[in-house]
Amino acid sequence: xxxxxxxxxxxxxxxxxxxxxxxxxxxxxxxxxxxxxxxxxxxxxxxxxxxxxxxxxxxxxxxxxxxxxxxxxxxxxxxxxxxxxxxxxxxxxxxxxxxxxxxxxxxxxxxxxxxxxxxxxxxxxxxxxxxxxxxxxxxxxxxxxxxxxxxxxxxxxxxxxxxxxxxxxxxxxxxxxxxxxxxxxxxxxxxxxxxxxxxxxxxxxxxxxxxxxxxxxxxxxxxxxxxxxxxxxxxxxxxxxxxxxxxxxxxxxxxxxxxxxxxxxxxxxxxxxxxxxxxxxxxxxxxxxxxxxxxxxxxxxxxxxxxxxxxxxxxxxxxxxxxxxxxxxxxxxxxxxxxxxxxxxxxxxxxxxxxxxxxxxxxxxxxxxxxxxxxxxxxxxxxxxxxxxxxxxxxxxxxxxxxxxxxxxxxxxxxxxxxxxxxxxxxxxxxxxxxxxxxxxxxxxxxxxxxxxxxxxxxxxxxxxxxxxxxxxxxxxxxxxxxxxxxxxxxxxxxxxxxxxxxxxxxxxxxxxxxxxxxxxxxxxxxxxxxxxxxxxxxxxxxxxxxxxxxxxxxxxxxxxxxxxxxxxxxxxxxxxxxxxxxxxxxxxxxxxxxxxxxxxxxxxxxxxxxxxxxxxxxxxxxxxxxxxxxxxxxxxxxxxxxxxxxxxxxxxxxxxxxxxxxxxxxxxxxxxxxxxxxxxxxxxxxxxxxxxxxxxxxxxxxxxxxxxxxxxxxxxxxxxxxxxxxxxxxxxxxxxxxxxxxxxxxxxxxxxxxxxxxxxxxxxxxxxxxxxxxxxxxxxxxxxxxxxxxxxxxxxxxxxxxxxxxxxxxxxxxxxxxxxxxxxxxxxxxxxxxxxxxxxxxxxxxxxxxxxxxxxxxxxxxxxxxxxxxxxxxxxxxxxxxxxxxxxxxxxxxxxxxxxxxxxxxxxxxxxxxxxxxxxxxxxxxxxxxxxxxxxx
Numbered sequence: 001x002x003x004x005x006x007x008x009x010x011x012x013x014x015x016x017x018x019x020x021x022x023x024x025x026x027x028x029x030x031x032x033x034x035x036x037x038x039x040x041x042x043x044x045x046x047x048x049x050x051x052x053x054x055x056x057x058x059x060x061x062x063x064x065x066x067x068x069x070x071x072x073x074x075x076x077x078x079x080x081x082x083x084x085x086x087x088x089x090x091x092x093x094x095x096x097x098x099x100x101x102x103x104x105x106x107x108x109x110x111x112x113x114x115x116x117x118x119x120x121x122x123x124x125x126x127x128x129x130x131x132x133x134x135x136x137x138x139x140x141x142x143x144x145x146x147x148x149x150x151x152x153x154x155x156x157x158x159x160x161x162x163x164x165x166x167x168x169x170x171x172x173x174x175x176x177x178x179x180x181x182x183x184x185x186x187x188x189x190x191x192x193x194x195x196x197x198x199x200x201x202x203x204x205x206x207x208x209x210x211x212x213x214x215x216x217x218x219x220x221x222x223x224x225x226x227x228x229x230x231x232x233x234x235x236x237x238x239x240x241x242x243x244x245x246x247x248x249x250x251x252x253x254x255x256x257x258x259x260x261x262x263x264x265x266x267x268x269x270x271x272x273x274x275x276x277x278x279x280x281x282x283x284x285x286x287x288x289x290x291x292x293x294x295x296x297x298x299x300x301x302x303x304x305x306x307x308x309x310x311x312x313x314x315x316x317x318x319x320x321x322x323x324x325x326x327x328x329x330x331x332x333x334x335x336x337x338x339x340x341x342x343x344x345x346x347x348x349x350x351x352x353x354x355x356x357x358x359x360x361x362x363x364x365x366x367x368x369x370x371x372x373x374x375x376x377x378x379x380x381x382x383x384x385x386x387x388x389x390x391x392x393x394x395x396x397x398x399x400x401x402x403x404x405x406x407x408x409x410x411x412x413x414x415x416x417x418x419x420x421x422x423x424x425x426x427x428x429x430x431x432x433x434x435x436x437x438x439x440x441x442x443x444x445x446x447x448x449x450x451x452x453x454x455x456x457x458x459x460x461x462x463x464x465x466x467x468x469x470x471x472x473x474x475x476x477x478x479x480x481x482x483x484x485x486x487x488x489x490x491x492x493x494x495x496x497x498x499x500x501x502x503x504x505x506x507x508x509x510x511x512x513x514x515x516x517x518x519x520x521x522x523x524x525x526x527x528x529x530x531x532x533x534x535x536x537x538x539x540x541x542x543x544x545x546x547x548x549x550x551x552x553x554x555x556x557x558x559x560x561x562x563x564x565x566x567x568x569x570x571x572x573x574x575x576x577x578x579x580x581x582x583x584x585x586x587x588x589x590x591x592x593x594x595x596x597x598x599x600x601x602x603x604x605x606x607x608x609x610x611x612x613x614x615x616x617x618x619x620x621x622x623x624x625x626x627x628x629x630x631x632x633x634x635x636x637x638x639x640x641x642x643x644x645x646x647x648x649x650x651x652x653x654x655x656x657x658x659x660x661x662x663x664x665x666x667x668x669x670x671x672x673x674x675x676x677x678x679x680x681x682x683x684x685x686x687x688x689x690x691x692x693x694x695x696x697x698x699x700x701x702x703x704x705x706x707x708x709x710x711x712x713x714x715x716x717x718x719x720x721x722x723x724x725x726x727x728x729x730x731x732x733x734x735x736x737x738x739x740x741x742x743x744x745x746x747x748x749x750x751x752x753x754x755x756x757x758x759x760x761x762x763x764x765x766x767x768x769x770x771x772x773x774x775x776x777x778x779x780x781x782x783x784x785x786x787x788x789x790x791x792x793x794x795x796x797x798x799x800x801x802x803x804x805x806x807x808x809x810x811x812x813x814x815x816x817x818x819x820x821x822x823x824x825x826x827x828x829x830x831x832x833x834x835x836x837x838x839x840x841x842x843x844x845x846x847x848x849x850x851x852x853x854x855x856x857x858x859x860x861x862x863x864x865x866x867x868x869x870x871x872x873x874x875x876x877x878x879x880x881x882x883x884x885x886x887x888x889x890x891x892x893x894x895x896x897x898x899x900x901x902x903x904x905x906x907x908x909x910x911x912x913x914x915x916x917x918x919x920x921x922x923x924x925x926x927x928x929x930x931x932x933x934x935x936x937x938x
Contacts, residue, residue, distance in 0.1 A: 035288040035304060035307075036287060036288045036317070036318075037288065038288055038289070038290050039287050039288055039289040039290070040289060040290065041289055041290050041291055041292070042280045042283065042284045042289045042291070043291055043292055043293055043296075045280035045281075046060065046280060046281055046284065046291075046293060046296065048063065049063040049281055050293055050295055050296070052066060053295055054295070055093070056091065056093040056094050057075075057090075057091035057093055057094045058094055059072055059074045059075070060281045060295065061074075061279065061281050061282055061322065061324065062123055062124065062279060062281070062322070063279070063281065064124040064126075064243070064658070065124060065243070065246075065658040065662070066094045067090075067094055067095075067662055068122060068123045068124055068246075068658070068662075069121070069122070069123035069263065069322060069324050070121065070122045070123065070662060070665060070666075071115035071116075071119045071121065071326040071665070072324050072325075072326055073086065073260070073324075073325050073326050073327055074324070075088060075089060075090050075094075076088050076089055076114070076327065077089040079113065079456065081455070081456065081457060082113035082330065082333070082456045082457065083113060083258060083330035083331075083332050083333065084113045084114045084258050084327050084328075084329065084330050084333075085113075086113055086114055086327045087110070087111075087112070087113050087456050088106075088109055088110050088111075088112045088113070088114070088115070088669075089110055090106035090109060090110055091106075092105065092106065096549075096654060096656070096659040096662060096663060098547065098548055098549070098653045098654055099652065099653050099654070099655065100547075100548075100653075102548055102550065103550075104548075104549045104550050104663070104666075105550040107454075108553040108670060109666070109669055109670065111333075111453070111454070111455065111456050111458075112329050112333055112456065112669055112670075113327075113329055113330050113332075113333045113456050114258065114326070114327040114328045114329035114330065114333065115326050115327065115328055115329060115669060116328070116329065116632075116634075116665075116668045116669050116672050116677065116678070117251075117254040117255045117256070117257055117328050117329070117334070117672070117677065117678065117680075117681060118250075118251055118254050118255070118631065118632040118634070118635070118668060118672070118677040118680075118719070119251070119255070119326070119328070119634075119665060119668060119669070120248060120249070120250055120634045120635065120661075120664065120665035120668065121153075121164075121248070121249035121250070121263055121665075122246050122247065122248055122249070122658075122661050122662055122665050123246065123247050123265075123322065124243075124244070124246055124247055124658070125247050125265065125268055125276060125321065125322075126244075126276070127270040127271075127274075127276055128168070128247060128268055128269075128270070128276060129269060129270055129271040130166060130167070130168060132269045132270070132271055132272075132273055133150045133267065133268050133269045134148070134149075134150055134267075135149075135150050135151055135166045136149070136165060136166065137165055137166060137167050137782055137783075138165040138167065138250075138715055138739075138740070138782055138783075139739045139740045139741055139782050140165075140740065140741050140742065141163050141164070141165050141252040141740070141742070141745050141746070142163070142742050142745045142746070144161075144162075144163050144164045144165065144166070144252070145161050145163055147314060148267075150265065150266055150267050150268060151164070151166050151249060151263075151264070151265050151266075152164075152263075152264050152315070153249070153251070153261050153262065153263050153264075154261065154262050154264070154309070154310070154313055154315075155256070155259055155260070155261060156259070156260040156261060156262050156309055156325060157259065157260065159309070159312065159313045161313075162251060162253065162255065162261065163251070163252040163253050163722070163745075163746060164249050164250060164251055164252055165249075165250055165252055166247070166248070166249050166250075167248050167250075167782075167783055167784055168245050168246075168247060168248070168783075169245035169246045169247075169248055169657065169660075169661055169784060170245065170781075170783035170784055170785055171245075171638050171660070171784055171785060172245075173638075173647065173651040173657075173660060174242070174243065174245075174651075174655060174656060174657035174660060175651060175652070175655040242656075242657075243656055243657040243658045244657065245657055245661075246657060246658055246661040246662075248661060248784065249263070250635060251719070252718070252719055252722060252746070253719060253722035253723050253746070254631075254677070254680055254681055254719065254722075254723040255328045256328065256681065257328055257329065257330055257331040257334060257681060257688065258327070258328060258329070258330045258331065259327070259328050260325055260326070260327045260328075261325060261326060261327075261328070262306055262309060262310060262323060262324070262325045263322075263323065263324055263325070263326070264310055264315050264320060264322075264323045265320065265321040265322045265323070266315065266316075266319040266320050266321055267319055267321070268321045276321060278320065278321045278322060279322070282320070282321070282322050282323075284296055285299070285300060285303040285304075285307075286303075286307070286317060286318070286320055287318075303323075306323050306324070306325060307320075307323070310323060329669070329672070331681075331682065331688040331689070331692065332457065332692055333456060333457075334672050334673065334678040334679070335617070335673075335678060335679055335682070335689065336457075336459065336692065337447065337459060337460055337560055337673060338560050338563050338564070338613065338617055338673065338674075339617060339689055339692065339694040339696075340459045340460070340694075341380075341382050341459075341460055341560065341561075341563070341564045342563070342564060342567050342617055342619070342694075343694060344380065344461075344462065345379065345380045345564050345567060345568055346567065346568075346571060346619065348380055348462075349568070349571060352575075352577070353571065353572060353575035353576075353577040353578040353581075354377050354378055354379070354568050354569075354571060354572045354575075354578065355377065355378040356375055356376065356377035356378070356572055356578070356579070356582075357375055357376055357377075358373060358374070358375045358582055358584045359374045359375055359376060359472075360373075360374040361373055361374075361584050362374075363485065364479075367479070368476075368478060368479060368516075368517050368520040368521060369476040369477060369478060369479065369512060369520060370477055370478065370479040370481070370482060370485075371476075371477040371485060371584070372474065372475070372476055372477075372512060373474070373475040373477065373584045373585065374472065374473070374474055375472070375473050375475075375579075375584075376470045376471065376472050376473070377470065377471060377473060377568065377569065377572050378468050378469070378470050379468065379469055379470075379471055379564060379565050379568045380462050380467060380468055380564065380568075381448075381462060381463050381466050381467055381468050381469040381561075382447055382448055382460045382461070382462060382463065382560070382561050382564065383445040383446065383447060383448060383463060383469075383557070383558065383561050384445050384446045384447070384448045384463065385445035385446075386445065386463075386466050386469045445554060445557070445558060446553060446554060446557045447460040447557040447560065447561070448460055448461060448462070448463040449461065460560075471529055471530070471532070471565055472508065472529065472530070473508065473527055473528065473529050473569060474508045474509065474511055474512070474527065474528050474529075475511075475525060475526065475527040475528075475579070475585075476511055476512050476516065476520060476525065476526045476527075477495065477525050477585070477593055477594075478495055478520040478521070478523050478524065478525055479520075479862075480493060480495070480520070480521065480522070480523040480850060480862065480864055481493055481494065481495040481523055481525065481593045481594065482587060482593045483860070483861075483862065484587075484588075485587065485588060486588055487588060488587065488588040488589035489856045489859055490587055490588070490855075490859070491853055491854065491855035491859055491860065491861040491862065491932075492587060492591055492593065492853065492854050492855070493523055493850065493851055493852070493853035493854075493862075494592065494593060494594050494595035494851075495523045495524060495525035495593060495594040495595070496523060496524045496525065496594070496595065496598065496600060496811070496812055496851075497524075497525050497527065497573045497574075497594045497595070497596060497598075497599045497600075498519065498524045498525060498526045498527070498599070498600050498601065498602050498811075499526075499527060499528070499566060499569065499570065499573075499599065499600075499601045499602065499603075499614065499621070500515075500516055500526040500527065500528040500602050500603060500607065501528070501531060501601070501602070501603025501604070501606065501607025501608070501610060501611040501614065502528060502530075502531060502535070502603075502604075502606065502607050503515075503604060503605035503606050503607060504534070504605055504606045504642055504711075505534055505535060505536055505538060505539055505542070505606070506531075506535065506536060506606065507530050507535055507536045508528035508529050508530050509528075510528070511526045511527070511528035514795075514798075514799065515604050515627070515795075515798050516602065517799075518798065518799065518800070518801065518803065518804025518807070519602060519625075519804060519807060519808065519811075521804065521864070521866055522804060522805075522808045522848055522850060522866055523850050523851060524600075524602070524808075524811075525593070525594045526602065527569065527573060527579075529565055529566070529569060531559070531562050531606065531607075531610065532558050532559065532561050532562035532565060533554075533555055533556070533557070533558030533559030533560070533561065533562045533674060534555065534558075534559055534562070534606060534610065538555070538558065541554055541555070542555070542646065543646075543649060546646060546649040546650045546653060547649060547653045548653070549650075549653075549654070549663055549667065552667050552670065553670055555670075555671070555674070556670045556671050556672075556673045556674040556675075557673075557674075558674075559610065559673075559674030559675070560673055560674050562610075562674070563613055563614060563617065563674065566614045566618075567614075567617070567618060567619070567620075570599050570618060570620045570621060571620065573594075573596060573599050574596045574599055574620055575596075576596070578596075579594075580592035580594065580596055598622075598812075599620060599621050600621060600623050600624060600625070600811045600812075601614055601615050601618070601621050601623075601624035601625065602624070602625045602627070602807075602811075603624075603625070603626060603627060603629075604627035604628055604795075604798055605627070605628050605711065605712060605794065607626075607627070608626040608627045608628055608629030608630070608703075608712070609629055609630050609631060609633075609636070609675055609676055609712065610674065610675050610676065611624060611626055611629070611676070612624075612626060612629065612631060612675075612676030612679060612680060612683055612701070612720070613674065613675060613676055613678075613679050615683060615699050615701055616676070616679040616680075616682055616683040616686065616696075616699060617679065617686075617689070617696065618696075618697075618699070619695070619696060619697065621699070622697050622698065622699050622700065623699065623700050623701070623810065623811050623814065624699065624700075624701045624702075624811075625701065625702050625704070625807045625810065625811060626701050626702070626703050626704070626717075627704045627797060627798050628704065628705065628706050628709055628711070628712050628794055628795075628797060628798070629676070629703050629704075629705070629712065629716075629717050629720070630676075630712045630713060630716035630717055630720070631675065631676040631677040631680050631716055631717075631719065631720050631723075632668060632675075632677040632716055632719065633667070633668060633671050633675060633677075634664045634665050634667065634668040634671075635713060635715070635716055635719075635784075636712060636713055636716060637664060638664065638784045638785065638786075639713035639715075639780075639781075639784055639785065639786055639787075640710070640711050640712065640713065640786055641710045641711060641786045641787075641788065641792070642711050643786075644786075650663075676720065680720050680723045680724055681723055681724065682724075683699055683701065683724045683757075684698060684699055684700060684701075684724045684725070684726070684756070684757055685698055685724075686698070686699070700755065700756055700757045700810075700814075701726075701757050702757070702758055702759075702760065702806070702807060702810040702811075702816070703717045703720065703721070703726070703757075703758070703759040703760065704760055704762060704797040704798065704803055704807070705717045705759060705760065705761045705762065705797070706762055706764075706793040706794050706795075706796055706797050706827075707732075707733060707737070707738075707761050707762065707763040707764075707777070707780075707793065708763075708764075708777040708778060708779060708780050708787050708790075708793055709780075709787070709792070709793060709794050710777075710786055710787045710788065710792035710793075710794060711786075711792065711794045712794065713780065713786075714761070714780060715780065717759055718744060718747065718759070720759075721747045721757075721759045722746050722747055724757060725748070725757075726747070726756070726757035726758060726759055727747070727748050727749060727750035727751070727754070727756065727757065727758045727759070727816075728744050728747045728748070728749065728750055728758065728759045728760075728761070729749075729750045729758065729759070729760045729761065729818065729820060729824075729825060730744065730749045730750070731743075731822075731823065731824050732744050732761040732824060733761060733763055733824050734763070734824055734832060737763065737766065737779070737824075738779070739779050739780060739782055747759070750816055750818070751816070752816060752817065752818040753815055753816065753817075754815070754816050755814045755815055755816070756816070758810075758816045760797075760803070760806065760820075760825055761824065761825060762793070762796060762797040762800060762803065762825045762826070762827040763793075763824055763825065763826055763827065763830070764776060764777055764791060764793045764796050764826070764827045764828040764830050765777075765826065765828075765830035765832075766778075767789060767790045768790075769790075773828075773829070774791065774828045774829055774830055775790050775791050776790045776791065776830070777789065777790040777791050777792070777793050778790050791828075793827065793828070796827040796828045797827055799827070799828075800825075800827050800868070801866060801867070801868040802819040802820070802825070802846065802868035802870065803819070803825075803827075804866065805817065805819060805846050805847075805848050805866060805867075805868055806819045808848055808866075809848070812851075817846070819846050819868065819870065820843075820870055821843040821870055823835070823840070823843070823870065826870075829872065831870075831871065831872055835870075835871060836871075836872070838871075838922075842871060842873075842920070842922045842923065842924050843869075843870040843871055843924065844920070844924035844925060844926055845867055845868060845869040845870075845873070845875055845918050845919075845920050845924055845925070845926050846867065846868055846869075846926055847865055847866065847867040847916060847917075847918045847926045847927070847928050848865070848866045848867075848928060849863075849864070849865050849914070849915075849916050849928040849929065849930040850864050850865075850866075850930060851930070852930060852931040852932070852933060853930070853931075853932050853933070854932070854933045854934075854935055855903060855932055855933075855934060855935065856903075856934070856935050857903060857904065857905050857906065857907055857908050857934055857935075858889075858902075858903055858904065858905040859902075859903050860900050860901065860902050860903070861900065861901045861903070861932050862898070862899075862900055863879060863891070863898070863899050863900065863901055863914065863916075863930070864897070864898050865877055865879075865897045865898070865916040865918065865928075866897075867897065867918040867926070869920050869924070871920065871922075871924075873920035873921060873922060873924070874920075874921065875918045875919065875920055876895065876918065876919045876921065877895055877896060877897050877916060877917070877918055878894060878895055878916065878917045878918075878919075879891055879894045879895075879899060879901075879914055879915070879916050880894065880914065880915055880917075881912060881913070881914055881915075882913050882914065882915050882929065883911065883912065883913035884907070884910055884911055884912035884913060884934075885912075886904070886907070887903055887904055887906075887907035887910050887912050887934055888901060888902070888903065888904070888912060889902040889903060889904045890902050901914070901932065903932070903934055907934045908934055908935065908936050909934065909935070909936055910933075910934045911931055911932070911933050911934070912931065912932040912933075912934065913929055913930075913931050914929065914930055914931075914932070915927055915928070915929045916928060916929075916930075
């Protein structure tokens with residue numbers, strides 16, 4: 001939707017006439033109320049802030065930091081070519097500078113037609129005490145919807161209040177130049193050592209160490225004073241200034257694409273209960289002070305519009321400390337690239353399967369997999385530099401975008417910056433360029449745009465100089481699918497093909513590990529690829545952009561190519577001339593060992609975070625399992641122990657507190673293109689994709705969450721669930737276990753048997769250090785820091801047998817199976833004492849007998865029953881025939897969970913129906929049937 005003209009920034013050299021703004025605001029359907037009587041001028045208090053606006057493009061509303069309050073339509077311009085009518089327009093002079101003095105280049109961000117649907121809102125309020133002010137944090141999300149909420153967000157058009165939570169940055173990662181620890185590079189070296197770039201890291205380490213040697217008790221206050229001077233004059237955003245923690249506001253449900261929102265702060269108080277006075281630059285509008293400043297008067301009509309809309313929805317003008325607005329990016333701007341690339345890639349295939357080759361086959365005598373298949377397949381290439389290194393690209397793939405040459409030129413940039421302090425104290429800073437040059441030999445590719453890609457609506461195209469790439473895949477054929485690859489008379493139970501998304505900066509090899517065991521046990525065949533953009537091969541480029549965030553766009557660009565790779569792999573699996581046509585995936589007599597009718601998705605950690613995009617945009621997958629998932633890396637990073645090592649580099653490069661909070665919010669605007677946050681509003685119902693001309697089916701997903709997860713903050717799947725109207729198993733936790741006063745607020749309860757999206761919380765129990773196998777885990781902190789107490793439960797939900805049964809039912813049978821009854825779901829052997837004692841009664845077990853199988857007369861068939869009991873009772877099994885018993889010669893052990901059936905030689909073209917019953921010894925039982933079709937003897 002196109003928003004009215006409501007943002008304005010005036011820069012040195014040009015001023016828009018007030019009449020234009022009045023005309024634009026006058027077109028709004030909401031009448032503007034009368035302002036209060038005129039008050040005396042405050043111009044003498046605004047001079048410095050307005051000077052920063054003229055010189056650097058800062059918003060003078062908040063002088064503490066050039067880009068506060070953020071996000072802000074002040075940093076946009078009108079653009080009739082976009083779906084929102086706006087386009088981000090950040091000036092280079094306003095951007096943060098890293099330790100080497102290089103500004104963060106905003107070019108790619110300036111292609112956005114709005115801000116992130118999960119945008120972290122950031123500003124600064126001096127002296128604010130959130131508790132005294134009555135501000136709700138992450139433990140009380142519903143407080144933000146109260147009539148008297150001190151901080152609130154409303155939809156500018158509908159007036160609907162939006163749930164948020166508020167927190168003061170508690171990360172304590174801001175540093176001065178004098179206390180930047182050299183050890184952060186030792187930490188980063190743990191990441192880089194195996195990649196052969198540790199020598200280059202030492203170059204930058206030496207720079208920081210040399211700087212630290214020169215920092216004394218005398219020098220530190222001088223540096224601090226210089227930082228303040230630069231803030232007031234030359235460089236308001238700089239690594240030298242020491243700033244306090246920022247005020248952070250996060251949406252508890254994603255904003256709607258293309259909508260405009262108003263942020264309002266009112267009645268804020270200090271720890272002593274004193275009301276905090278609004279900044280003069282805001283009071284000039286709120287209290288209608290006269291002004292001779294053009295920038296102030298040109299903005300009045302827009303501010304009056306905000307006041308009127310807030311007043312209309314119960315927010316009194318005279319109570320306000322601050323108010324501003326921002327526009328959320330359109331669906332086209334967020335998802336249009338991936339959808340376009342998906343459609344282009346699949347259209348190129350037409351009715352054909354993707355080209356592929358099998359490179360290796362490994363068979364196993366035992367374990368969950370009977371065969372591992374390695375191969376390569378061909379995918380359209382939308383990247384400037386294909387998946388290779390600069391030294392191997394002669395001539396460069398793209399003469400327009402030669403990133404290798406750009407990286408080599410950074411030596412001149414580092415040596416030639418004109419910040420006085422860096423010139424004096426960091427004379428050796430150019431030595432650090434060796435790091436960027438060395439890392440530049442690794443992938444820093446971007447999406448390829450035929451015309452350079454400067455416009456908001458321009459779409460990537462296939463790179464004509466290298467139109468395709470080949471990528472490796474790995475598939476795990478489960479032992480439950482086939483008895484033998486050598487015997488043509490073997491039994492066969494075609495597996496369900498499944499895409500598997502690996503963990504943080506990992507690789508496809510994870511598909512053969514424990515993360516997939518519970519589903520492989522239930523006859524799912526997992527296939528995996530390296531997640532281009534966030535795989536182990538991308539670690540060097542990650543280290544590069546952590547030093548200079550101007551290079552960050554390489555990550556979301558490559559991740560979008562990664563999404564295309566998944567869609568082409570899905571086609572390779574489903575197409576009859578694809579994997580099913582190769583002997584590696586066939587029995588000895590040519591029968592495929594998997595059923596290509598349905599392909600599902602399964603991923604954990606990063607595979608759960610980014611897997612939401614695969615599910616949301618797939619034309620051929622309709623159901624997915626997102627293990628320990630989340631969305632919105634701007635929320636996840638500071639709340640994750642995984643970011644400790646990587647964050648050390650970022651915080652060393654950008655030691656200023658405000659810079660850090662801004663950057664983590666800022667990068668989400670591009671990350672949205674390649675992670676679930678940008679797609680979560682449409683994951684289940686992609687009507688907006690269809691409206692853009694990209695036919696896409698509905699999708700459903702099951703979210704398995706680890707309570708107190710140390711790596712993926714468990715608050716983020718809650719945000720996901722609110723955003724796509726998913727359900728949650730309740731109770732999610734034991735009473736008092738969750739830190740929230742309203743656990744899982746604004747999320748509807750799940751109903752057993754429903755087919756829709758559901759979130760299930762798995763808890764390994766409270767801290768219990770005496771239990772070596774399961775010491776429990778603490779409650780998640782109520783601030784933006786990682787949980788660190790007890791065991792990290794991150795890997796436990798996927799290991800639960802009950803969770804595996806639940807996921808099988810969701811993926812294969814299209815239903816939510818409640819395996820926890822009227823209790824929370826527990827993991828890693830934990831149950832509360834009253835459950836273990838039987839005081840809370842007994843719940844029946846659950847069992848899955850796998851899909852139907854086929855076998856020849858006289859053949860043998862493996863039978864498998866996967867069962868779990870909510871009370872952790874020991875289970876007894878019993879297999880029996882309920883139809884076709886005359887075809888059974890015998891069952892090896894009818895009381896075993898895993899056994900084998902022998903058929904008679906005389907039966908053919910018959911079905912044998914078997915039932916397995918599991919009993920918990922306390923009156924609880926469960927049954928399930930499975931079928932064996934006896935093939936013809938021909």
